[in-house]
Every structure is written in C-alpha cells, then in structure tokens.
Amino acid sequence: MKLFFKYKLDHVLFWFVTILFHCFLKSFTWTKAGPFHFVLEIILRNGLLAAVCYFNMLYLFPRFFKKGSYSFYIFSLMLCLVVYTALKNLHDTWLNGYVIGDVAKRNFFLNSYYNFSTALFYVAFTLALELSKRWYNQQQLLQKIQVEKLNTELQYLKAQMNPHFLFNSLNSIHFQIDKANTTARESLQKFSAMLRYQLYECNADTVPIEKEINYLQHYVDMQRLRKDNHYQINFNASATTGNFSIAPLLLLPFIENAFKYLSAHTDKPNYINIHINKTGNMFSFNIVNTKDATAPVYEEGGIGLKNVERRLELLYNGNHELYIDDNAETFSVQLNITLP
Structure with a gap:
C-alpha cells in the first residue's frame, strides 16, 4: 500500500x-x-x-x-x-x-x-x-508516534529515580560546593531547573514560549562549559518572542544536533548561531553550526530529526515550514510556524 x-x-x-x-x-x-x-x-x-x-x-x-x-x-x-x-x-x-x-x-x-x-x-x-x-x-503516523512514545515512556520508567530523592540530592550537593565556586553552583542550579522542567512541566501539550526559551538557554549554557575559547556559541531570542505557547521540547533536537556535529577546526572558526524571533503571528527559529566536511549530519535513518519532523507534521500540519540545508562546512535549520 x-x-x-x-x-x-x-x-x-x-x-x-x-x-x-x-x-x-x-x-x-x-x-x-x-x-x-x-x-x-x-x-x-x-x-x-x-x-x-x-x-x-x-x-x-x-x-x-x-x-x-x-x-x-x-x-x-x-x-x-x-x-x-x-x-x-x-x-x-x-x-x-x-x-x-x-x-x-x-x-x-x-x-x-x-x-x-x-x-x-x-x-x-x-x-x-x-x-x-x-x-x-x-x-498511521500518529499511531507510529504513539508506539514510539509508549516505548520511550517505558524506558524512562525503567530507569527513573524517585524525583524527590533526586532533587534532595542535588540540593545537598549544591550546599556542599564551596560558596566561592559560583560557576559550579550556577551550573547545578541550571541543571536542576532543566530537570524539573522536563519532569513536571513538559506533560502538557503546549508550554509558554518563555519557559521553553529559558530551558534552551540553560541547555546552551551547560554545553558551553564543555567548550573552550575556540568555539563561538550565540543564543539570541528577540524581545518580541512571547505571549504564546508551543509544543514542549520541539526545538531541542535541533540544538542537540548542532552540538553533536559541531566542528573542531583549529585553523578556522567553530560556531553555533541560534536566533529565535516572532514577527506578527510568525514564529521563526534558526540555527546554524559549522561541521566537519566528512560528517553526515542529516541522514534518512536519523531518529532525532525525523521524530521532530513527524511531530511538526502532526502538530502544525499546513502551518509550518521546515528548511534543512546540509552543506560541506555548515548545517542550518530554519523553522517557521504560523501561530493561531
């Protein structure tokens, strides 16, 4: 068929x-x-x-x-x-x-x-x-995604720790860190906020865009800690991006993908540029990262990007445009969503 x-x-x-x-x-x-x-x-x-x-x-x-x-x-x-x-x-x-x-x-x-x-x-x-x-x-697509969601939830339940125990442990670690080590304390706070967002606030069909951007900002900040001065990571969300809701964790796979395949050049810049904007009823998300010429970023069998494409088709079918451009040295994603 x-x-x-x-x-x-x-x-x-x-x-x-x-x-x-x-x-x-x-x-x-x-x-x-x-x-x-x-x-x-x-x-x-x-x-x-x-x-x-x-x-x-x-x-x-x-x-x-x-x-x-x-x-x-x-x-x-x-x-x-x-x-x-x-x-x-x-x-x-x-x-x-x-x-x-x-x-x-x-x-x-x-x-x-x-x-x-x-x-x-x-x-x-x-x-x-x-x-x-x-x-x-x-x-058919909805049924497939529901099966994937059930499998994901099953794996999550198998590996899940008691949330209260987890947050209590994080708080204990936070107070054990020397107060002079503000970087470590801030990083732990951001990690705790990200975890709380994923556990408690992503169960709804939509979340306020402000919370989603805050989560993405924390994620980018955590990733920055793993990079040195050879990497330029820019995250920009315009002041007009607010007062609407979006499907939770919809943009994260694109950012994860950018960090996963970010180049490691020694003779030229390595960068990730993220721009989030809203003009009228048009929400736009753009991300560009440098990559190694031999690294295949977007493949037909890729799970992360394919999953987010299927989610977009179900949630914003007819009201979104997704452009993926995989060049020799850069990988870019442009997502436009027409808001109701």
Whole structure:
C-alpha cells in the first residue's frame, strides 16, 4: 500500500478509469468526426479537468481554505470552473455543431450545466479522495508516534529515580560546593531547573514560549562549559518572542544536533548561531553550526530529526515550514510556524 501511494499509482488508476469511461461515452466521435477529433476530445476534456482538480488540491485548498480565506477560496474555485466550462463549451460547439454538422448544437451555452456540474463533481471527488488519503496517512503516523512514545515512556520508567530523592540530592550537593565556586553552583542550579522542567512541566501539550526559551538557554549554557575559547556559541531570542505557547521540547533536537556535529577546526572558526524571533503571528527559529566536511549530519535513518519532523507534521500540519540545508562546512535549520 505504501508503494502504491508513494508512486502516485492511485492517481494513475483514477485517471485511467476516467479516460476509459470517457472514451466509451464519446466513441461515436470516432465514426462521425474521425480519430483526430476523438483523440482531441479525450485529451482536451481530461486535461482541463486534471488541471482544475490539481490546481484546487495543490494550491487553492491549502493556500486559502485551510488558512480561513473561505470567500476567496470559493471565488477562485468558481472562477476556475467557469473558465473550464467556457473552454469546454467552445470546443463542444465547434466539434458537434460544425465538425459533425449538428446545427442544433451550435449554441455556445447548450452544454453549460453539464460541463459545469461535471467539473464541480470531479473537483469535489478528487479533493475528497486526497483528504481521505492524507487522513489515513496521518492516522498511521500518529499511531507510529504513539508506539514510539509508549516505548520511550517505558524506558524512562525503567530507569527513573524517585524525583524527590533526586532533587534532595542535588540540593545537598549544591550546599556542599564551596560558596566561592559560583560557576559550579550556577551550573547545578541550571541543571536542576532543566530537570524539573522536563519532569513536571513538559506533560502538557503546549508550554509558554518563555519557559521553553529559558530551558534552551540553560541547555546552551551547560554545553558551553564543555567548550573552550575556540568555539563561538550565540543564543539570541528577540524581545518580541512571547505571549504564546508551543509544543514542549520541539526545538531541542535541533540544538542537540548542532552540538553533536559541531566542528573542531583549529585553523578556522567553530560556531553555533541560534536566533529565535516572532514577527506578527510568525514564529521563526534558526540555527546554524559549522561541521566537519566528512560528517553526515542529516541522514534518512536519523531518529532525532525525523521524530521532530513527524511531530511538526502532526502538530502544525499546513502551518509550518521546515528548511534543512546540509552543506560541506555548515548545517542550518530554519523553522517557521504560523501561530493561531
């Protein structure tokens, strides 16, 4: 079934059956007008129908209907149907009225209702099929993610320590550290805050962006401790990035990936640049890191980035754009999310 959908065989089968049925209905054209006009009728009618259907599925529906511009969507769709009807009427009038010679069919508006209703049926039918297929794929994807989530939770439960014992231990270690060693104390506090965030605040579907940014800042600060002066790590969140919620730990895999594959050049800069911004209802996250030329950062089998891509498809399907650019010396991610 996956191969059937992957290679668009469902589209091929649909149009094959459609064209075959149309050939049967218009078989009289072969005898009355000749093979040229028969083939022209088949190509013109089905080509125009396919153009209207795919223009609706691939552009009008996702661009306007899914974003709430219902009136403009209906207007644009009706305009497409009218254009199809006019072109098909013109061909029908020429073929039946002049080529075949049926004087009664030289009326341009004779087949308007039939052509318009046919186009409307095909648009609605193909859109329903496409949405049904997407719904099926989304359910399969959701089921897969739920299984992965259960496995992750199972592994977590197996390895989980008692949270109260853990935090009490961290507090004990904090007070045992010399007060003059402020760096170690601050690092332990950040680690404790990160752990508390993961244990207690990430169970909800969404979290305030301020808390998510604070967690990411702590993570970056902890990673900085492992790097020396040969590394430049910049984290910038604009002042406008606030007052909305986001899925928890959605951005972390990109930052983890950047540190994992960060270059170790001795003759040129090694850097990670992270920028978080919100303009209007558009949230954007950008991260760029240098890498070794031989290190394959993004692979088809990679779990972390693939998981976050699946989460994005489920949570922000149609409202996000993800661009991943794996160059010889740098790896960059640009994520844009249209907020409600």
